[in-house]
Amino acid sequence: MLGDLLPNLDVIVTIVLRGTAVGALFAIVAMSFNIVHNAAGIFNFAQGSIFLLGAFGAFVLADRAGFGLWLPMLVLVALAVGALTALQGWITLLPLRSSVEQDSWLISTVAVSVIIAASLTLAFGSQGNMVQGPLPRYTIIGVRTPGAFLLAIGAMFAWYVALRWFLRRTFTGLAISALSQDFDAARAAGIPVRRLQLLAFGVSGVVAGSVGFMVAPMISVSPDAGLRYVLNGFVAAVVGGIGNNTGTLIGGPLVGVIAALTAFYVGGAYQDLASLLVLVLILMFLPQGLFGRAAARKV
Amino acid sequence: MAAAVLPGPAADRPLRGSFNSDRQQVAIGTCLILLTGLAPSLLGNSYWEHAFQLVNIYIAVAVLQNLLFVDAGQKSFGQGAILGLGAYGLAIASGLNGMPLAAGLLAGVLAAAAGGLLFAMPALRVQGFHLGFVTMSAAIVFPQLLNQLDWFTRGLNGISMTIPALQTRPFAGISWLTLLVTAVPVVALLAHYALRQAPLGRRMRIAAESPEAARSLGIRPGIMRSLAFVLASVGTGICGLLYVPAVGFISPQGFLIELSFVFFFAVVVGGRGQLLGPIVGIWIVFILPTVFLVKLVEYKPLVYGLMTLAVVILFPDGVVGTFETWRRRRRQGGGGERGFRLEAVTRLFSALPDVPSADVGAAPVLTVRGATKRFGQVVALDGVDFDVRPGEIHGLVGANGSGKTSLLNVISGLSRLDAGRYQLRGRDMTRLAAAAIAEQGLGRTFQTPRVFQSYSVWNNLQMGLDARPAAPDPALAAALAALRDDHAEDSPSLLSHGQRRILEVVRVVLKDPSIVLFDEPAAGLSSVEREEFAALVRQLARKLGKAVVLVEHDLDLVWGIADRITVLETGRVVASGAPADLARDPAVQHLFVGGAHA
Numbered sequence: 001m002l003g004d005l006l007p008n009l010d011v012i013v014t015i016v017l018r019g020t021a022v023g024a025l026f027a028i029v030a031m032s033f034n035i036v037h038n039a040a041g042i043f044n045f046a047q048g049s050i051f052l053l054g055a056f057g058a059f060v061l062a063d064r065a066g067f068g069l070w071l072p073m074l075v076l077v078a079l080a081v082g083a084l085t086a087l088q089g090w091i092t093l094l095p096l097r098s099s100v101e102q103d104s105w106l107i108s109t110v111a112v113s114v115i116i117a118a119s120l121t122l123a124f125g126s127q128g129n130m131v132q133g134p135l136p137r138y139t140i141i142g143v144r145t146p147g148a149f150l151l152a153i154g155a156m157f158a159w160y161v162a163l164r165w166f167l168r169r170t171f172t173g174l175a176i177s178a179l180s181q182d183f184d185a186a187r188a189a190g191i192p193v194r195r196l197q198l199l200a201f202g203v204s205g206v207v208a209g210s211v212g213f214m215v216a217p218m219i220s221v222s223p224d225a226g227l228r229y230v231l232n233g234f235v236a237a238v239v240g241g242i243g244n245n246t247g248t249l250i251g252g253p254l255v256g257v258i259a260a261l262t263a264f265y266v267g268g269a270y271q272d273l274a275s276l277l278v279l280v281l282i283l284m285f286l287p288q289g290l291f292g293r294a295a296a297r298k299v
Numbered sequence: 300m301a302a303a304v305l306p307g308p309a310a311d312r313p314l315r316g317s318f319n320s321d322r323q324q325v326a327i328g329t330c331l332i333l334l335t336g337l338a339p340s341l342l343g344n345s346y347w348e349h350a351f352q353l354v355n356i357y358i359a360v361a362v363l364q365n366l367l368f369v370d371a372g373q374k375s376f377g378q379g380a381i382l383g384l385g386a387y388g389l390a391i392a393s394g395l396n397g398m399p400l401a402a403g404l405l406a407g408v409l410a411a412a413a414g415g416l417l418f419a420m421p422a423l424r425v426q427g428f429h430l431g432f433v434t435m436s437a438a439i440v441f442p443q444l445l446n447q448l449d450w451f452t453r454g455l456n457g458i459s460m461t462i463p464a465l466q467t468r469p470f471a472g473i474s475w476l477t478l479l480v481t482a483v484p485v486v487a488l489l490a491h492y493a494l495r496q497a498p499l500g501r502r503m504r505i506a507a508e509s510p511e512a513a514r515s516l517g518i519r520p521g522i523m524r525s526l527a528f529v530l531a532s533v534g535t536g537i538c539g540l541l542y543v544p545a546v547g548f549i550s551p552q553g554f555l556i557e558l559s560f561v562f563f564f565a566v567v568v569g570g571r572g573q574l575l576g577p578i579v580g581i582w583i584v585f586i587l588p589t590v591f592l593v594k595l596v597e598y599k600p601l602v603y604g605l606m607t608l609a610v611v612i613l614f615p616d617g618v619v620g621t622f623e624t625w626r627r628r629r630r631q632g633g634g635g636e637r638g639f640r641l642e643a644v645t646r647l648f649s650a651l652p653d654v655p656s657a658d659v660g661a662a663p664v665l666t667v668r669g670a671t672k673r674f675g676q677v678v679a680l681d682g683v684d685f686d687v688r689p690g691e692i693h694g695l696v697g698a699n700g701s702g703k704t705s706l707l708n709v710i711s712g713l714s715r716l717d718a719g720r721y722q723l724r725g726r727d728m729t730r731l732a733a734a735a736i737a738e739q740g741l742g743r744t745f746q747t748p749r750v751f752q753s754y755s756v757w758n759n760l761q762m763g764l765d766a767r768p769a770a771p772d773p774a775l776a777a778a779l780a781a782l783r784d785d786h787a788e789d790s791p792s793l794l795s796h797g798q799r800r801i802l803e804v805v806r807v808v809l810k811d812p813s814i815v816l817f818d819e820p821a822a823g824l825s826s827v828e829r830e831e832f833a834a835l836v837r838q839l840a841r842k843l844g845k846a847v848v849l850v851e852h853d854l855d856l857v858w859g860i861a862d863r864i865t866v867l868e869t870g871r872v873v874a875s876g877a878p879a880d881l882a883r884d885p886a887v888q889h890l891f892v893g894g895a896h897a
Contacts, residue, residue: 043428045435094612106374106431107567108611114560114604122597227439227556234432269447276436283421283429 013143015260021149021218023256024156025051028211029233030240030248031159032204036089038180038243039200045109046088048230049116050205053081054212055221056120059131070134078210085205088112089198113226120223128225133217148218155211156252163207163245176200180243231272232259235279241289250290318755318788320623324575325492329485331578332358336481340473350589352480352545357585359484359538361565361577363531366491368563369572370500371527372507374427377418377434378562380441381532383554385411385539387445387452390549394460395453404540411536412529419525426524438556445551457550465544480541484578487534492574498765503527504751505762511713512749514733515742516766516810557600561585564607570617572753579618627790639756639786639798644805645835647778654690654844662725663688664814664846665710669719672705672870679705681870682719687814687846692836694861694878695850696890701867703850704746707816710848711743712736724813737766742812746819748799756786756794759802763809771809779809797828804835814846815839821853829853833860854890858882866890 029047036044044050057077061069091112095104135147167173175191176199187193219225236255240247255275262274282289336355339347360382367373388410393403414437421433445452452458465476494500506513506523513520543549561584569580584606588599614621667685671678680702687693695703708714710721712733720729728736751759760782764771771779794802800820807815817836821829837860839845851857857864858878866874866887874884881887 043431045431091608091612095615103374104611104615106428107563108608110376110431110560111564111604111608111611114557114600115608118598118601118604122601227435231432231436231439235436238429238432267447269443272436272443273440276433276440279433279436280417280421283425283433284423287425287429 009141010143011264013141015264016257017140017143017145017149019257019260020253021152021256022259023236023253024152025211025215025219025229025252026232026236026255027156027240027248027252028152028159029208029229030237030252031163031245032208033233033237034243034245034248035163035176035200035204035207036197039176040089040093040105040179040197041183042092042105042109043234044085044088044092044201044204045106045230046113046116046226047204047208047233048228049113049120049226050081050085050088051208051212051229051233052120052221052223052226053084053116054078054209054214055131055216055219055225056124056212057081057209058213058216059124059129059221074210074213077213078206081209081212082202082206085209086198086202088205089201092201093194093197113230117223117226124223126223128220128222131216131221146218148215152211152215152218155214156249159207159211160245160249163203166203172196172199228272232256232275235275235282238279238282238289241291244289244291247289247291318790319753320626321492321495321574324573324619325488328488328575328578332481332484332488336477336484337473340468340477341471343472348477349545350586352477353542354581354586355480355484356538356541356545357562357565358578358581359487360535361562361569361581362484362487362491362574363534363538364562365566365569365572365574365577366494367527367531368566370491370495370507371503371524371531372426373422373524373527374431374563375418375434375528375531376431376556376559376563377414377436377438377441378531378535379554379556379558379560380434380438381411381414381535382539382542382558383441383445383549384414385536386542386549386554387458387539388536389540389543390458390460391452394458394543400462407540408533408536411532411539415529415532415536418532419528422524422528423521426520435556435559438559442551442555445554452551455550455552457548457552459548460543461547462544476541476544480545483538483541488574490534498761501754501758501762501765504753505749508751508753509749511733512745514713515711515737515745516762517734517737518766519732519734560600561603564603566617567607568610568617570620570623573617573619573623576617576619583618630790639789639794639802644775644778644782644808645831645838647774648835648838648842651838651842653841661689665721665723665848667706667710667719667721670706670709670716670721671718672702672709672714673717678870680709680716683867683870683872685865685872687848689813689846690840690844691862692840692847692849692860694857694864695848695867696852696854696857696864697867698890700869702870703867704818705870706867707743707818707848707850710736711741711816737810737812738768740768740813741816742807742810742814743816744800744803744807744818744820746822748796748803750791750794750799750802752790752792754791756789756791756802757783759791760786760806760809763806766810768811795825797824800824801828801831801835804832808835808839808843812845814848816848816850818850819852820849821851821856829856836860 029051032047033043036042054077057080061073061077092105092108133148135151137144137146138150167177176196178186178191179193179196183193232255236248236251239254240251255278258274258278259271262271332355335351339351360378364375364378367375385407388407389403392398392406393400417437418430418434422430446454465479466474468474502513502518503523505516506518506520510520565580565584566577568583569576569578584603588602610617616624663686665687667683670680670683670685672680683702683706685706695706697703709716712728712731716729720727722728723736723739723741726739728739791799791802804820820832824832833856836847836849840847849857849861861878863876864878864881865872866881874881874887
């Protein structure tokens with residue numbers, strides 16, 4: 001009995017590799033959640049669709065132009081998605097300027113998510129598309145692994161280090177970090193709050209869009225796929241502790257491996273159910289996540 | 300004495316219209332539903348008959364979504380899945396497995412309630428966007444599961460089921476089915492209205508808007524959130540039961556996440572919190588694209604996404620809400636400094652006999668021993684001993700950061716002691732939650748008054764009565780009736796800061812606690828309001844025998860009305876005693892600028 005449940009080494013390596021690679025994408029989405037959350041107190045429900053925009057960028061550009069221009073196109077798509085996300089941020093922050101209503105972002109970001117998915121469906125149809133990648137397959141511990149898997153894991157660490165440097169070592173990044181402590185104090189200190197929040201939206205778009213472009217070969221590039229990444233990215237953010245980028249390095253791969261295990265033992269269609277159960281359990285028993293700080297009480 | 304500082308009757312304040320238009324909106328909404336539900340059958344138009352059967356089911360779901368969203372403050376993106384659970388419960392039990400209809404109906408409601416419980420469990424611990432993601436995830440997963448469990452649900456093939464008995468037409472060409480699907484949204488609308496008038500509805504709203512104020516009134520916010528999810532889910536499940544005969548066929552494609560978004564967007568477009576909102580919202584979000592984009596089905600999600608975004612940015616109050624805001628603006632304004640008048644109550648209190656002085660200074664109602672509270676390295680409270688007796692006004696003073704508010708928060712249960720213990724009326728409260736302590740007879744106010752704009756001034760006071768353990772005696776009830784007549788239609792948004800404070804104070808008094816904690820009550824009060832407040836506090840102690848703890852920076856006020864004063868410094872008690880003695884205490888002198896009061 002036990003022998004049936006314990007698969008051979010190849011299967012274990014496959015599950016861990018695939019889980020970590022897919023989980024790295026969840027971690028990336030979680031990081032881009034955190035950037036906006038820390039700077040504006042907003043959780044961008046459209047982050048999954050924004051990630052997907054990068055992948056569609058690869059579908060439109062990279063497949064046709066060949067891989068010689070892969071790097072410049074990556075930069076172009078990342079910046080374009082970043083600009084679009086900053087525009088979304090501007091729209092999202094508009095009602096917050098005047099009104100006492102603080103929930104409107106929840107509605108407008110969900111609406112934008114629906115708009116992006118609907119526009120992609122109109123432009124490309126609702127089926128999934130395949131995209132070729134520049135990297136070949138590699139053999140790791142005897143398992144043939146798509147290059148995009150390694151790209152995904154590499155991008156997670158690269159963006160983690162880059163964001164850490166930006167938020168801790170540059171003046172602008174420090175100012176954005178200061179926003180997460182206290183908006184009013186930041187404004188009183190002469191920090192241009194609104195501009196920095198837009199920048200945070202833009203950076204989150206560059207992060208998600210660039211990785212979407214790079215990993216397009218390993219995902220199903222279909223308009224409704226964004227929901228899967230927004231859901232699992234949120235679970236990764238909650239597991240790691242909301243606002244904590246270091247936590248996403250564990251949270252993302254953990255959620256990815258759980259999904260891969262579910263796919264192997266139960267069936268691919270149950271992966272999102274597994275993530276939902278992880279989310280409910282974490283929120284019930286460990287609402288601050290594995291690495292989050294307890295929020296101070298407000299009275 | 301007290302009566303002297305209270306000015307006479309205020310000038311007349313002509314007001315047009317009522318505080319809100321809930322009653323009118325229910326009436327209009329009911330007419331619209333009856334008209335659209337019944338007229339197509341009367342005219343024999345089967346296309347519109349069928350169309351409005353579905354529309355009215357959706358309206359009922361949106362009404363419940365409105366209740367959940369605004370009255371209970373819960374953002375759910377998963378109500379479409381709950382509707383599906385109700386429908387599938389019935390169709391699987393009775394349609395596929397041939398169980399009796401009653402069993403199928405029960406199965407549908409139970410399935411929906413179970414889905415609601417899945418949402419409600421995390422709601423006990425977390426709120427806000429967390430629940431948004433949980434419910435959205437559930438709405439994503441639900442159709443996936445329906446597809447996957449095809450041995451049970453028939454997967455993509457779906458289930459056909461009709462209930463022939465409902466197709467008979469007993470009156471004027473109107474079928475039982477049409478009657479039922481017309482009645483359900485009307486009942487949902489009336490239930491929503493009734494809930495708003497009831498203490499339960501007020502409790503949900505307080506829990507949603509100010510959890511700490513809720514707990515100080517003995518309300519458990521997690522329970523309120525979960526209850527709201529379960530109530531809305533059972534109602535939505537009933538809508539799911541009717542969906543089956545109305546459509547005749549169910550499949551996973553009918554319950555994709557887009558459906559959940561339709562309900563949510565309908566509430567926003569129609570006007571969040573407006574009773575008529577979900578009706579107008581479903582018409583705009585669901586009917587308009589269905590009619591005008593009939594050839595361009597694939598544009599529908601784009602259209603309602605753009606519509607919602609435009610509404611959020613341009614008319615954040617939604618269609619009905621924009622009209623309501625305009626109507627409220629046309630009402631004539633407030634009563635200036637006399638906008639909130641409580642002579643009826645103060646007159647009643649001042650007519651009461653004094654509490655016998657023998658009872659004053661009896662056994663302490665509150666005893667705190669060795670209270671210690673740390674925040675990381677900072678010691679906010681460092682072994683504080685503190686007693687308050689019935690009928691005593693106890694001032695708590697000290698510089699900013701000396702631990703006054705920390706002590707109040709510990710006593711009211713909003714934060715936990717690291718060491719030490721405390722008793723209220725002889726019972727140990729150290730480990731109890733805030734709501735339980737409030738039920739044991741503690742009341743408090745907050746530095747920023749917790750006044751709820753969506754309720755009238757009188758409703759705001761009623762929140763205190765809702766939390767009162769026993770019904771008010773006849774004399775108080777009569778005084779309250781006078782207050783109600785004055786303020787049932789008044790909007791708290793027209794009250795000054797000081798009047799809001801007084802309002803909060805009266806609310807706590809109506810809760811009838813044995814000890815009341817005031818956190819900087821005089822900040823921002825005018826001199827008249829300050830006198831009014833002082834008179835009210837004196838009445839509380841002298842006439843009603845309450846113990847009062849007063850945290851206040853206005854030392855004149857404290858020295859003027861307190862019986863005893865405790866001075867805190869960096870979390871320690873440095874002096875405690877009668878005001879006259881304390882004013883000469885060197886430990887206290889530096890609190891007074893220039894020592895002018897010594």
